[in-house]
Amino acid sequence: MVWPIDLAILTLVVMVAIGSLMVKDLLGAAILFGAYSFMMCLLWTVMGAVDVAFTEASVGAGVSTVFFVGAVFRTSRRTRD
Amino acid sequence: METIVSIKPLLAVLVSLMVVPILASSRAPNVREAWTFVAAGVKFLIVLSMLPTILKGTEIVYTIAEFVPGAAIQFRVDAFGMLFALVSSSLWIITTAYSIGYMRALKEHSQTRYFVFFAVALSATVGVAFSANLLTMYLFYEMLSFATYPLVTHHQDKEARSSGRKYLLYIVGTSIGLVLPAMLICYNLTGTLEFGKQGFMAGAGASKGLIGLLMVMLVFGFAKAAIMPFHSWLPAAMVAPTPVSALLHAVAVVKVGVFSVVRVITCVFGTNLLLSLDLGTIIVFAASVTILVGSFIALSQDGLKRMLAFSTIAQLSYVVLGVGLLSPKGMTGGMVHIAMHAFGKITLFFCAGAIFVATGKKNMSDMVGIGRRMPITMTAFFIGALSIIGMPPCGGFISKWYLVLGSLQAQQIPVLVVLLFSSLLNAAYFMPFVYRAFFCKPEEAMFENTIKEAPPFCVVPLVVTAIISIILLFYPQPFVRLASMMVQSITGA
Amino acid sequence: MSSQYPALIVVVPLLAGLLVFIAGWVNKKWCFPIAVAALGISAYSSIGLLFRVINEGVIVYKMGGWDPPMGISYYVDHLNGLVLAVVSVVAFLNAIASKRSIEDEFPDNIGAFYALYVLMVTGLLGIVVTGDAFNLYVLLEIAALTGYGLIAMGGGRGSLSALNYLYMGTIGACFYLLGVGYLYIMTGSLNMVDIARILPDLYQSKAVMAAFIICMVGVWIKMAFFPLHAWLPNAYTYAPSASSSLVAPLVTKVMIYVMIRFILTVFTPEYSFNILAVSQPIVWLAVIAIVMGALLALKERNLKKMLTYIIVAEVGYMVGGAWLGNRVGMTGAILHIVNDALMTLCVFMAVGNIVYKVKGADFENLQGLFRKMPFTMGAFVVGAMSMIGVPPTCGFFSKWYLISGAIQAGHYGFMVALVFSSLVNVVLFFRIFEICYYEPFSDHHGHGDEHGHHPEPAMDEAPVTMLVPLFVIAVILVLVGLYTGDIVNQIIDVAIPKGLV
Amino acid sequence: MADIVSTVVDNYNYWIYITLMMIGLYAIIAKNNLVKKIVGMNIFQTAIILFYVSIGVKRGATIPILEHAHGSHGYGVVHAAEYVNPLPHVLMLTAIVVGVATLGVALALAIKVYNEYNTLEEDEILAQIREE
Amino acid sequence: MKIIGLIVAVLTGGLLVYAAGDFPAWSDPASPASTYLSPHFIEKTIEETSVPNIVTAVLADYRGFDTMFETTVIFSAGVAVFLLLRTSGPKTQQTRLYRHQLTGVTVRIKEGAELPPSDNFERIDRFWTPHDLIIKTVCRLLIPFIQLFGLYVIAHGHHSPGGGFQGGVILGASIILLAISHDLRTAIKRVAEKLDAVLCAIGVLIYAGTGALCLLLGLNFLDYKALAPVLHVDSIMARSHGILIVEIGVGVAVMFTMIWIYSNLSSGGKYNQGL
Structure with missing residues (x-):
């Protein structure tokens, strides 16, 4: 395992997480959350948890994001925080 | 002490509960009342059938369920319980008859509910009488509190509501707030709640302060005894229909209160413990204050039932006072007074009810000259009053006599003074009324001279109780016998 | 077959949940019989299991035939045998009772509703019966997810309350999952008994302490222990009757079971009470919970909401009792799980009947109920008496043990809180009774009026299918009270480890 | 100094998981928008999954799929040290699925709330409730 | 609220950091987690289940009970979303708009009127957006491959990463992709609501039913060994086959639940107009 990659991804993950909570648009938040899940997926692949990574890629980055988008589509994109 | 196991105590308790479904489901008044009579009769017979056994000195025990060691739901019939059960079950029959007359004459609503809860209340009363331990007593005590609530608030108007609130606040507030914790502390100190002849707290080895605290909590916690300052529910509860006031506030509820207090003093703490710690004084003091203050307030009342209520408050404390003296004669007097006062006071309440049925009057100032219109009722009232004052030829004399002897035995001269002075007060609040009822000038009289009594169902019971009051002077057995047996077993003399 | 009882308890409702759902799409008439039959089998097996445990001792059931630390196993002892029986019986009775109100409120989605209902029971039973810490988490989520669905069906504010419930x-x-992770990283095992075997060497570890605290906090949130209770009242109030009378009696109680399981089995009493030494503050928290629950209940003008605050107070009873750190208090807490589940069911079922008939549980809706629905109110009175703690209803006996425990532990604050809350309950319930009894006021001046003076509201009682289970539970309240001695001696006393005195 | 650095770097995963978790927890409590809260909730869950997966990591080990699996019958002796710990992975598969299930229900509830109040901001909803 | 959140987060974080000091060093092969239970799984999986992917073996066999409930969780989420959102209001609107796909002509159909029998009409409404031909075509081409891959993932879960969940999600995603690239109605034409819902339950039922079958055959719940006489294989291969069966069940359940949840979420429960 290459630890600089690990560290870099870990740091990125935190940044994306904060980003998805800060962005003032729910659709943006949904997409950033997808990115967050994808980063996590990468991280777990690095750690050797291939099955978990696979699931996270399909569930977290895929379907969850679609759910978010669907729900945002049915409600509103507006948010104040 | 010899004991036998028998299901009779349970039957005596259950017999009135068992008719509840029948009462609740029947729509025809005659059927309903017939069943109440049957239940009352059967109950009295069951209680009576145990009397010979008890008089032989044997106790009857029956256990329903034991949930922790030392605290079962258990019945134990001893002399004192027998005394109380005898009084309450015999008076149930008479009150039933009276209720029928009263309720029908006034065309009261919800009579079914009335008879149902009456039956439940009687079950609870006998349950208290036969309880073998503090837990069982608490159980039936609470049952009685809740069963009488619908009776007290029978009229369902605003006044009934506020009185009902007061009633519950005092009765349930004290039992949950004081009795329950005290009972649990006792249990944790001794590991039992079983009534003992010398009191189960005797061997606990608790400090005087703790014992005193527990005693105060228990004595005042059974607030149905109406010891001041927990007395004011009683006048409030007089909004109930008169038969309820009669049975419940002359016999069942208040007597359950004093019965419980007596049990606490004799069987929880024991006379020896209280004597050695000199804690009887507290009780005697509280009781004396209640007697005097209650009598004075009764003196100032105009409402007949309210006057009787304050008289009850004072009279109840005689019982507590007698037992609080911790002398054998005093205790006997206190116990006997439960019976004597019951018959006397129920007569008075019946009379008040009969007057109300016949004339619709509640206040004494409106009843001048009533003796001319209702001679039988007022004669009975006079006899009842004599019994309460403690004058011959009525049963009340016997208990007063024992109380006076007891105070001498305990060398408590102040108590003697209190007793005599309060008797004077009793006379002071009863006699003027009786006098004006019979002997007022014709121009003062508010009623015409024609005799017009209440319906026979009302009059007969009060005549019966009045006669019993007189008979009790000449034949006070078995009450005195039972009381002295109990006192003997307590003091071991 | 009786050796398969542990599996049947959970598997039968699970399969039934799926079948009910399919039946909902095919023919709605089949839903109710399938659901009730499954819950009945479940109740039957759990009672059978309880008696087996009493006679034979602990029963271990290996899922998939794998030995415990490897695979998942069910571990039935006296403690969860008792809770299992209560949970399944409560669910069974409520299923029968709520048939009409479900048909009334959700005529289109009966199948889906019953599916969630039965699956929730599956989850709760599974939580109680499982011996694997992680398996418990999965089942917890089943119970929770189905619960959100059931609660949000109420519409109106129901969805917002359910969403808040979901966050919490x-x-x-x-938190619970994290706590299990901490235990796993320190011990390498997930089986509760196995963890308990390994842990004593690690009692000084900070991570183990953190695991304990995190698990406890997680469970407290789920059971609505006082400062964490905010989600509960709204969620239960705005839920439909059929859901609230399932969720209210069971969820908090099952979570208390989990807490006690952790205190007693996973961590020993020795660790929980002596090494950690946090009993005092927790009992004081429980005192605050009881007092605040009682006070908040006083403020409410809606029967259902008032009852939910009483639940908050009751949670305080059980947490406090469990943390008194003595045998009597623990007995009281376990006994109160049983009693509180039963009496909450009783009052909530009665409220269900009332809502079914008068379409509301605000205080104004309750006027004249004693005449309109005498039988329902009769059962409600029994439930209320039990909540107040009047003997011989069962509520008194658990209170007895709890107060005894408080006295033994010398914790008089807890004792005062219990007595206080009983008194407040008297006020609360008699306020209800007064409204149902007196209002609307009739002027009753002049006693000579003829009998028909009162404008007597016609009797308008709930259907028999709702009344019978209500009566059954009311009778059970008294019976359990009378058999308290047997329950304590034969079951609870054995369930508590000898180390706790 | 080198010690501290190495401790920090070695346990970097733990620190990051705690950071993420706290970000999520803070978002659930403090965010005003219901969907943002749901995002926070998912971050919170993922952080725990990260923690579990970190437990399973083993120095010098490979993914938990036995090698030479295709076609041959003899696997020889398998050494536990060669493969990372599979158990946390299994648990976390479950946790991910639970997470997505919760997400679905949460979003459905959010849509219902939106239909009721026409907004997703918690303070605006509470203001509407108070007005009723 | 923000301050409370901050305090809670800091407190919890503090506790966690404090406790993390006691953890075994990261990636330490000698940590309890790595030395206590997991070696058994790694070393015995082949012997006992004949499945090289240890995660699959543990997931579906050793801890198969967890996985069954995990599937149930997904299923109950589906039911919950359905119950919460699905509204079966009046289906027919007053007037409907249809577009003839070849010419682009819009037709207004009033209540009671019938559309000419042709496949070339497409219903349009408030949420209708003109679709991009390229996206549509590419997705339509892609979807079969996605589904094939999904099937592969389920079937090959014994030997490579993957299994019922991943495969099920991918299969579900293929239909969701169809719904996104075309519209929800097109997807519903392929997977009707009733079929969808029933198949969710059947997926879980396959799993739980397999367990119950083992129970009926005389062994404990989910003990696939019991299937050996039915499948005519030895007990170890029976475990391997049992795992495959339940993975298929998981796949079915997850696939259809995902579609179901998506349809409800994206149409707000109206089920006729989607994202």
Whole structure:
């Protein structure tokens, strides 16, 4: 395992997480959350948890994001925080 | 002490509960009342059938369920319980008859509910009488509190509501707030709640302060005894229909209160413990204050039932006072007074009810000259009053006599003074009324001279109780016998 | 077959949940019989299991035939045998009772509703019966997810309350999961008994302490222990009757079971009470919970909401009792799980009947109920008496043990709180009774009026299918009270480890 | 100094998981928008999954799929040290699925709330409730 | 609220950091987690289940009970979303708009009127957006491959990463992709709501039913060994086959639940107009 990659991804993950909570648009938040899940997926692949990574890629980055988008589509994109 | 196991105590308790479904489901008044009579009769017979056994000195025990060691739901019939059960079950029959007359004459609503809860209340009363331990007593005590609530608030108007609130606040507030914790502390100190002849707290080895605290909590916690300052529910509860006031506030509820207090003093703490710690004084003091203050307030009342209520408050404390003296004669007097006062006071309440049925009057100032219109009722009232004052030829004399002897035995001269002075007060609040009822000038009289009594169902019971009051002077057995047996077993003399 | 009882208890409702759902799409008439039959089998097996445990001792059931630390196993002892029986019986009775109100409120989605209902029971039973810490988490989520669905069916504010419940519930479950992770990283095992075997060497570890605290906090959130209770009242109030009378009696009680399981089995009493030494503050928290629950209940003008605050107070009873750190208090807490489940069911079922008939539980809706629905109110009175703690209803006996425990532990604050809350309950319930009894006021001046003076509201009682289970539970309240001695001696006393005195 | 650095770097995963978790927890409590809260909730859950997966990591080990699996019958002796710990992975598969299930229900509830109040901001909803 | 959140987060974080000091060093092969239970799984999986992917073996066999409930969780989420959102209001609107796909002509159909029998009409409404031909075509081409891959993932879960969940999600995603690239109605034409819902339950039922079958055959719940006489294989291969069966069940359940949840979420429960 290459630890600089690990560290870099870990740091990125935190940044994306904060980003998805800060962005003032729910659709943006949904997409950033997808990115967050994808980063996590990468991280777990690095750690050797291939099955978990696979699931996270399909569930977290895929379907969850679609759910978010669907729900945002049915409600509103507006948010104040 | 010899004991036998028998299901009779349970039957005596259950017999009135068992008719509840029948009462609740029947729509025809005659059927309903017939069943109440049957239940009352059967109950009295069951209680009576145990009397010979008890008089032989044997106790009857029956256990329903034991949930922790030392605290079962258990019945134990001893002399004192027998005394109380005898009084309450015999008076149930008479009150039933009276209720029928009263309720029908006034065309009261919800009579079914009335008879149902009456039956439940009687079950609870006998349950208290036969309880073998503090837990069982608490159980039936609470049952009685809740069963009488619908009776007290029978009229369902605003006044009934506020009185009902007061009633519950005092009765349930004290039992949950004081009795329950005290009972649990006792249990944790001794590991039992079983009534003992010398009191189960005797061997606990608790400090005087703790014992005193527990005693105060228990004595005042059974607030149905109406010891001041927990007395004011009683006048409030007089909004109930008169038969309820009669049975419940002359016999069942208040007597359950004093019965419980007596049990606490004799069987929880024991006379020896209280004597050695000199804690009887507290009780005697509280009781004396209640007697005097209650009598004075009764003196100032105009409402007949309210006057009787304050008289009850004072009279109840005689019982507590007698037992609080911790002398054998005093205790006997206190116990006997439960019976004597019951018959006397129920007569008075019946009379008040009969007057109300016949004339619709509640206040004494409106009843001048009533003796001319209702001679039988007022004669009975006079006899009842004599019994309460403690004058011959009525049963009340016997208990007063024992109380006076007891105070001498305990060398408590102040108590003697209190007793005599309060008797004077009793006379002071009863006699003027009786006098004006019979002997007022014709121009003062508010009623015409024609005799017009209440319906026979009302009059007969009060005549019966009045006669019993007189008979009790000449034949006070078995009450005195039972009381002295109990006192003997307590003091071991 | 009786050796398969542990599996049947959970598997039968699970299969039934799926079948009910399919039946909902095919023919709605089949839903109710399938659901009730499954819950009945479940109740039957759990009672059978309880008697087997009493006679034979602990029963271990290996899922998939794998030995415990490897695979998942069910571990039935006296403690969860008792809770299992209560949970399944409560669910069974409520299923029968709520048939009419479900048909009334959700005529289109009966199948889906019953599916969630039965699956929730599956989850709760599974939580109680499982011996694997992680398996418990999964089942917790089943119970929670189905619960959100059932609660949000109420519409109106129901969805917002359910969403808040979901946030809190997820935090709670995640905390629990994290705590299990901490235990796993320190011990390498997930089986509760196995963890308990390994842990004593690690009692000084900070991570183990953190695991304990995190698990506890998670469970407290789920059971609505006082400062964490905010989600509960609204969620239960705005839920439909059929859901609230399932969720209210069971969820908090099952979570208390989990807490006690952790205190007693996973961590020993020695660790929980002596090494950690946090009993005092927790009991004081419980005192605050009881007092605040009682006070908040006083403020409410809606029967259902008032009852939910009483639940908050009751949670305080059980947490406090469990943390008194003595045998009597623990007995009281376990006994109160049983009693509180039963009496909450009783009052909530009665409220269900009332809502079914008068379409509301605000105080104004309750006027004249004693005449309109005498039988329902009769059962309600029994439930209320039990909540107040009047003997011989069962509520008194658990209170007895709790107060005894407080006295033994010398914790008089807890004793005062219990007595205080009983008194407040008297006020609360008699306020209800007064409204149902007196109002609307009739002027009753002049006693000579003829009998028909009162404008007597016609009797308008709930259907028999709702009344019979209500009566059954009311009778059970008294019976359990009378058999308290047997329950304590034969079951609870054995369930508590000898080390706790 | 080198010690501290190495401790920090070695346990970097733990620190990051705690950071993420706290970000999520803070978002659930403090965010005003219901969907943002749901995002926070998912971050919170994922952080725990990260923690579990970190437990399973083993120095010098490979993914938990036995090698030479295709076609041959003899696997020889398998050494536990060669493969990372599979158990946390299994648990976390479950946790991910639970997470997505919760997400679905949460979003459905959010849509219902939106239909009721026409907004997703919690303070605006509470203001509407108070007005009723 | 923000301050409370901050305090809670800091407190919890503090506790966690404090406790993390006691953890075994990261990636330490000698940590309890790595030395206590997991070696058994790694070393015995082949012997006992004949499945090289240890995660699959543990997931579906050793801890198969967890996985069954995990599937149930997904299923109950589906039911919950359905119950919460699905509204079965009046289906027919007053007037409907249809577009003839070849010419682009819009037709207004009033209540009671019938559309000419042709496949070339497409219903349009408030949420209708003109679709991009390229996206549509590419997705339509892609979807079969996605589904094939999904099937592969389920079937090959014994030997490579993957299994019922991943495969099920991918299969579900293929239909969701169809719904996104075309519209929800097109997807519903392929997977009707009733079929969808029933198949969710059947997926879980396959799993739980397999367990119950083992129970009926005389062994404990989910003990696939019991299937050996039915499948005519030895007990170890029976475990391997049992795992495959339940993975298929998981796949079915997850696939259809995902579609179901998506349809409800994206149409707000109206089920006729989607994202």
